[in-house]
Amino acid sequence: MNNRFARALTAGVLATGLLIGVAQAQELQPIDRIAAVVDEDVILKTELDRAVANILGQYAGRSEQLPPRDVLERQVLERLILLKLQVAQAQGTGVRVTDQEIEQAIAGIAQSNRLSVDQLRQQLARDGSSYADFRNSIRDELLVQRLRQRFAQTRVSVSDAEIDAALAAQANTGTQYHLAHILIALPEGATAEQIATAQKKVDGVKALIDKGEMDFNAAAVRYSDSPNALEGGDLGWRSVDEIPAAFADMMKAMKAGQVTAPLRGPSGFQLLKLVEVRDASQSGPQMVTQYHARHILVRVNDQTTEAQAKAKAETLRARIAGGAKFEDVVKESSEDLGTQSKGGDLGWFMRDEFGPEFGGAVAALADNEVSQPIHTTAGYHVVQRLGTRESDVSNQSKRAQVQETIGRRKLEEEWNRFLREKRSEAYVDFRMGKGSEGNQPGTETTLPTKGG
Missing domain, CATH: 1.10.4030.10 (Porin chaperone SurA, peptide-binding domain)
Structure with a gap:
């Protein structure tokens, strides 16, 4: 028995059992219909109705921007399906929330x-x-x-070489682009007929926008298959290193408000809109105060309560005040194994690098002063401040920012690919509306016309 058939059988049995249970209780309470079966879980009509009502509330006074009710329900149902799949994946891989x-x-x-x-x-x-x-x-x-x-x-990982290349590309520009998109999705291994239908649809959407019969945001809400369709396809601000190279060169040649011709990508056809452009370059040094300190850590755990850890930290501080060498107490008693062999030395750090409680206490000390026990999530610390300095961290800050943006772009690409894979592998049985005829994601194929 293959996995897909097994999931279908399991889901069918589950749904049948639920329906039987509902039928037996129909004299006691109203029937809650099943909107869709997702692997071994279900989405109830009440869940779908709540989610749709939430969208309608967000668009109060702008309901004309929303697609017809049946299309809106299908978009929202797809969101709920993806949510069910992600939650199931999280629980199945040991992710827990207390x-x-x-x-x-x-x-x-x-x-x-x-x-x-x-x-x-x-x-x-x-x-x-x-x-x-x-x-x-x-x-x-x-x-x-x-x-x-x-x-x-x-x-997701970002190499030093990628950071260096991105910094080199940014050397002469700090330009950022505010983008939005419309996605006409294609399934994996799309047939020639599916590709032609999607091409015709995206051409129709582009024609509506070009003629001024529908603005881009409204077209995204109505026709896009992207998860952010109901946000008007907004992608937010992106720097050059957050945009695929082929698109980045195109953005540089566009003016705010312009929309690209249809673009074929791995997930289907896209229309990209350049909403705004801004200069986000930072000039001049970024001076910050850095602190040099060393510490002793007493952890709170199953064997040591908060009160016990605090009492031990106070005792260790009293020993230092009585003449014991700080580094000797570190080697004997500190539970931070990473700094124990270095006499508790934390090196140079910015104020909030180890958290606001720790940084605030260190900032309040004089050089060479030893603190009272400082409580953080790690436990209780006894800290000696060794010195301060003013440092230019502009290069360090730029590298960290570039690393973050590249990592965010990679994560977005990999995560969307992962979601498409999970969706294509899932057994989904639509029990209501247009989607009830199949178990694959809905691709509304009706071409846009004037008046929607």
Whole structure:
């Protein structure tokens, strides 16, 4: 039995069991229809309705920019399918999120909206949303974030040679480009007929934009197959090293507001719009204060409580105040194995490099002064500040920024490829709407015409 058939059989049995259970309970509660079966999970109609309502709320007063209801539901359903696949992948590879982390995230959301958690609960209730559903959505978001972080650590690397090449390319320009795109997707191994249909569709979309019958953002919302379609295809600001070379040369020759001719890429046909251009170059030195310090660390763990760790750190500080050599106490008692053999030396660092609590305490010391125990997530530190200096970190900062942007571009490319693979391998059975006839991603083939 091949894997695809096995998944289909399992999902079919699961869905059948759920339907039987619903039928047996129909006298007790309304039937919650299944919108789609995704491998061994399901997306319920209520989930889809909530997600669609959220989009409608975001576009309040601009509903004319949204596609017809059935197309919008299909776009949102595809998002939910990808979310289910990512959550399943995260859970299947050992990614976990604790209840405490979920509560902390919710508290952060409430605080950013100037609400208490109780007020947030009340707001959700007024909006007709369940707190349990909201909490589950936060859990899923955290799982996907962790999965993406793990993916970046194992699949993405940036070499010094790549950084050097990008810096050389930027030597005479600090230009950044604000881009948006429309994607007309093609499946892996697309047939000549599928390619021709997609070509015809992208040509039709381009014609609508060129004639002024629809602006780019509205066309992206209505016709793009990209995950960011409902954001108008916005790709944000990109520097030259964040844009594929073939596109970067094209952007340099374009003016703000212009749209490219259809471009064929690995995922289908694209239209790219240059929204804005800006000069983000940084001139002159970037002077910062750096600190030189050494430390002793007492960790908090299963064997050592917070109180015990703090008490031990206070004892070690008292020994130093009584005349013991700092480096001797480090070798005897510090639990930071990375600096223990160097007498606890941390080298030169910027204030918040080891966290705001640590940096703030070091900044408040005089040279050669030894701190009281400093509490951080690592445990309790006793720190001696050895000196300060003003340093130009412009080159260091530029290299770090370039490394980040190249890494972000690579991650985006690899992650999107990974999602396409997961989607193509998944068993998806649509139970409602236009998609119910197949198990592959919907590709709306109706050509755009005036008036949509």
